[in-house]
Amino acid sequence: DCRYIFPEIPQTRQKKSGKERSGMDQQTMELLKECSQGCKMALNSIEQISEYVKDTKLKNVFKEYRDKYRKMEDESIQLSGGCVQQETTSDKMAEAFSWMTAEVKLRLKDDNTQIAKMMMDGGNMGVKSIAEKLNQCPDASRESISLAKKFEKCNEKLVEEMKQFI
Numbered sequence: 001d002c003r004y005i006f007p008e009i010p011q012t013r014q015k016k017s018g019k020e021r022s023g024m025d026q027q028t029m030e031l032l033k034e035c036s037q038g039c040k041m042a043l044n045s046i047e048q049i050s051e052y053v054k055d056t057k058l059k060n061v062f063k064e065y066r067d068k069y070r071k072m073e074d075e076s077i078q079l080s081g082g083c084v085q086q087e088t089t090s091d092k093m094a095e096a097f098s099w100m101t102a103e104v105k106l107r108l109k110d111d112n113t114q115i116a117k118m119m120m121d122g123g124n125m126g127v128k129s130i131a132e133k134l135n136q137c138p139d140a141s142r143e144s145i146s147l148a149k150k151f152e153k154c155n156e157k158l159v160e161e162m163k164q165f166i
Helices: 018-022 024-050 056-079 089-108 112-136 142-165
Strands: none
Touching: 024 056, 024 112, 024 142, 056 112, 056 142, 112 142
16 A cells, blocks of 8 residues: 555555564665656656757667666566556656756757766766665665666666767
């Protein structure tokens, strides 16, 4: 039941299972939610920026990462039993802000260098947020920790690959 995990969803009084009482399940769900949100932000950024990409090599890099982020998002949904599919208002606000920022920056200078710098910034933000969540959720499930580390490595690799375009 997702209601115990996400405080923004109204809760009813029900008996909690042992995992929910111990916090183990909550930490797992928090970590999976962070992975899912990070993947969604990465996918939104790639989608927004793709229309401005003229370089074939950069387009191919984006296609590769779009596939990786989709697989990780699907995995987070599957591991959470579908609970991480629920979006909060703050997720929507972050998407809108991200879109406006991308639009402004790309209107000013729509070349590979600017695109790569924006993706590097996003990748670095993803690394920071997932590292913080990993530290906050040491008792999360082995599978969720593995997914979070995969997400972290993917972002690090994306940042590294973007360097060739600046």
